[in-house]
Amino acid sequence: MRARLSLLASGERCELREVLLRDKPSEMLDASPKGTVPVLVQHDGTVIDESLDIMLWALRRNDPAGWLRPSQGTLDESLALVSECDGDFKSQLDRYKYPGRGAAPSDASDGATHRDRAVPFIHRLEHRLASSGHSAGQAPAHLAGTKASLADAALMPFIRQFAAVDPTWFALQPWPRLRAWLERWADSALLMQAMHRYPRWSAGTTGDDFPPR
Secondary structure, X not given: OHHHHHHHHHOOOEEEOEOEOOEOOHHHHHHOOOOOOOOEEOOOOOEEOOHHHHHHHXXXXXXXXXXXXXXXXXXXXXXXXXHHHHHHHHHHHXXXXXXXXXXXXXXXXXXXXXXXHHHHHHHHHHHHHHHOOOOOOOOOOEOOEOOOOHHHHHHHHHHHHHHHHOHHHHHOOOOHHHHHHHHHHHOOHHHHHHOOOOOEOOOOOOOEEEOOO
């Protein structure tokens, strides 16, 4: 989702090949043996197989919305926030979504334990949104100021996953700004485009245009 959002925001075009991770095509594994998505193969054969790196590649080529120029703080500070999300928060999120998966019996715990370990990070996001909040004449708050930036697009897919595990519980938490931020993204044309479902790609065929023409 991150990669798609950045391609949409930058206007960069690609051939999209939708795959099933339980049945990874050999072409994908030849390009990136680690077997995760997304994988971007450039015309010269250079491979980028980390979502954040794809975001930076696309936006450094073209960034009309200024996602790499946050209105509050620096790009390095935004990247540090993304790194925090991709580290411990993402680890706790995975265990919250799939409690016990891959854990040794001595380390097994229910999902709520990992949910609660992720909560401090969510609290900090609520505080960031409050500190960049809006008053009369200002745009709605985002994670790095009064306009959307890399930080918002990079974190939103994971916060969205976190909220979706137990929507009733999430709705009761003291995070009104975060919920409003998430709802704005959920209603955005950009996310709707990014979430469009494509048919599975078959070897020997051409993938889909992305964004669609």
